Amino acid sequence: xxxxxxxxxxxxxxxxxxxxxxxxxFAVQLLQDKNIPIILNTSKTYAETITIRKALGINDxxxxxxxxxxxxxxxxxxxxxxxxxxxxxxxxxxxxxxxxIDEVLQLLNLAEDDAIRLSQCSVxxxxxxxxxxxxxxxxxxxxxxxxxxxxxxxxxSLADFQKQLRQHGLTTLQGGRFxxxxxxxxxxxxxxxxxxxxxxxxKTIALGDSVNDAAMLSVADISVIVNxxxxxxxxxxxxxDIQTQEPAPKGWREAIEKSLEQIQxxxx
Numbered sequence: 001x002x003x004x005x006x007x008x009x010x011x012x013x014x015x016x017x018x019x020x021x022x023x024x025x026f027a028v029q030l031l032q033d034k035n036i037p038i039i040l041n042t043s044k045t046y047a048e049t050i051t052i053r054k055a056l057g058i059n060d061x062x063x064x065x066x067x068x069x070x071x072x073x074x075x076x077x078x079x080x081x082x083x084x085x086x087x088x089x090x091x092x093x094x095x096x097x098x099x100x101i102d103e104v105l106q107l108l109n110l111a112e113d114d115a116i117r118l119s120q121c122s123v124x125x126x127x128x129x130x131x132x133x134x135x136x137x138x139x140x141x142x143x144x145x146x147x148x149x150x151x152x153x154x155x156x157s158l159a160d161f162q163k164q165l166r167q168h169g170l171t172t173l174q175g176g177r178f179x180x181x182x183x184x185x186x187x188x189x190x191x192x193x194x195x196x197x198x199x200x201x202x203k204t205i206a207l208g209d210s211v212n213d214a215a216m217l218s219v220a221d222i223s224v225i226v227n228x229x230x231x232x233x234x235x236x237x238x239x240x241d242i243q244t245q246e247p248a249p250k251g252w253r254e255a256i257e258k259s260l261e262q263i264q265x266x267x268x
Contacts, residue, residue, distance in 0.1 A: 001200070001201055001203060001267070002037075002200040002201065002202050002203070003036050003202075003203050003204070003263060004036065004037050004195070004198075004202055004203070004204045004205070005031055005036055005037070005038050005039065005204075005205045005206075005207070005256070005259075006039040006041050006063075006191050006194075006204050006205070006206045006207070006216060006220065007038065007039065007040060007041060007206070007207040007208075007252070008041060008042055008043075008187075008207060008208040008209060008210070008213050008216070009040060009042040009043075009044060009049075009052065010042070010043070010044070010175070010176055010177070010209075011176045011209040011210060011226070011228040011229075011230055011247075011248055012207050012208055012209045012213070012226045012228070012248055012251075012252060013040075013207070013226075013248055013249060013252045014052075014248055014249065015247065015248050015249055016176060016209075016228050016229060016230075016247065016248065017131065018131070019131070019132070019136075020249055021052075021055075021056065021248075021249050022249060023249040023252075023253055024056075024248070024249035024250075024252040024253055025056065026253055027252060027253040027256035027257065028056055028057070028058065030256065030257075030260070031256060032057075034260075037060040037061070038056075038058050038060055039060055039061055039062060039063065039191075039194065040052065040053060040058065040062040040063070041062070041063040041067070041187050041190065041191060041206075041216055042062075042063070042064060042065075042066075043064075043065060043066045043146070043148070043173075043175050043178070043180055043212060044064060044065070044139075044140070045064060045065060045139055045140060045142050045143060045144065046064050046069070046071070046144060047139040047142055048136065048139040048140055049062050049064050051136075051139065059073065060073070060076075061073060061076075061077070061194055061197075063187065063190045063191070063194065064144075064145070065095065065143070065144065065145040065146040065180075065182065066095075066146060066173050066175075066180050066182050066185070066186060066187055066212055067094060067095065067182075067185040067186045067187040067188070067189055067190035067191075067215075068093070068094055068095030068144075068145030068146055068182055068183065068185055068190075069091055069092065069093050069094060069095065069144070069145055070091070070092040070094065070190050070193055070194050070197075071086070071089040071090070071091055071092075072089055072090040072092070072194075072197060073088060073089060074088055074089060074090055075088070077090060077197055080092060080197055092193060092194075092197075093145070094183070094185040094189065094190055094193065095145040095146070095182050095183035095184075095185045096145065096169070096170070096182075096183035097144065097145065098119065098143045098144050098145060098146065098147065100183075101145075101146065101147045101170060101181055101182075101183075102119075102147070104165065104168045104170055105117070105147065105181070107168075108161070108164050108165075110161070111153075113152065113153070114151070114152060114153035114157060114161075115149040115150060115151050115152055115153065116129070116149065116150040116152065117147055117148075117149055118140065118141060118143070118147065118148040118149070118150075118178065119141055119147055119148075121141065123137045123138055123141065126140055126141055129150070129177075130177065145182065145183070146180050146181060146182045147180070147181040147182075148175070148177075148178035148179070148180050148181075149178060149179045149180070149181060150177075150178060150179070151179050165181065169183065169184060170182065170183060170184075171183070171184060173211070173212040174210065174211045174212060174233065175210050175211075175212045175230075176209065176210040176228065176229070176230040180212065186212075186215040186216075187208075187212065187213060187215050187216035188216045188217075188218055189215065190216075191204065191206070191216050191219055191220075192219055203221040203222075204219070204220045204221050205220060205221070205222040205224065205256075205259045205263075206219070206220030206223055206224065207224040207225075207226055207252065207255050208224070208225065208226070208234065209225060209226045209227075209228035209230050209231060209234065209248070210228070210230035210233065210234055211230070211233040211234050211236075211237060213234060214234060214237040214238050217234075217238045217240065218237075218238060222241050222242065222259050222262055222263075223238060223240045223241050223242070224240055224241065224242040224243075224244070224255040224258075224259060225238065225240040225242070225243050225244070226244050226247065226248055226252060226255055227243070227244050227245060227246060227247045227251050228247055228248065228251075241262070242255055242258050242259060242262070244258075
């Protein structure tokens with residue numbers, strides 16, 4: 001039996017406001033000591049995720065842009081059917097390209113007053129919107145499979161916009177900060193695709209805080225909601241096995257410690 005930890009980043013492992021991760025590092029080491037892979041499953045870009053993995057000393061597979069692409073280290077996995085090669089990873093693309101999304105948004109004539117598009121923001125504007133550093137903002141702007149929006153036109157216009165997107169094979173997922181326009185994919189399907197690449201029998205612990213994590217939590221053996229300002233939306237979709245008291249990053253450590261206790265009970 002092989003357990004995997006599949007985790008969101010912003011608001012789950014990283015503090016929602018400050019992006020602080022320090023208190024989670026103990027739990028990262030705890031999992032690594034037990035040979036439990038840590039799969040980052042995030043709305044962030046490839047560049048952002050690579051940087052965070054390096055900072056945390058995590059070398060496992062990862063998933064970016066809300067399930068749009070799975071990356072498997074070539075050193076640990078054989079090439080899956082249909083995968084492409086990117087640096088040290090096999091890439092399994094499940095979403096659509098940002099170019100495709102951009103073409104649809106131009107076709108729909110999305111007005112600037114209706115939504116702020118992250119990919120069209122300057123580095124400074126992105127920093128102001130998110131609190132990211134300049135380097136982090138540059139990486140966040142570099143979308144490959146999604147378009148984060150700050151929607152400003154109201155619920156009625158949003159419903160019409162989403163209907164038009166579906167006619168072009170696109171959908172939206174609400175994250176902690178942004179409404180993400182993506183292809184027909186989500187974090188849950190990406191998690192299942194990743195699990196299928198392992199030879200061992202896999203069980204998963206999934207941790208999230210926002211509604212875009214719902215699909216990932218729904219396919220987990222142990223589901224965890226980490227306390228954050230986005231919980232009220234997620235709780236409408238998921239009844240978790242664990243709900244933390246603390247927000248990230250302390251909440252992530254709390255979640256891992258409680259999950260490991262549940263694993264011990266399951267295996268006994």
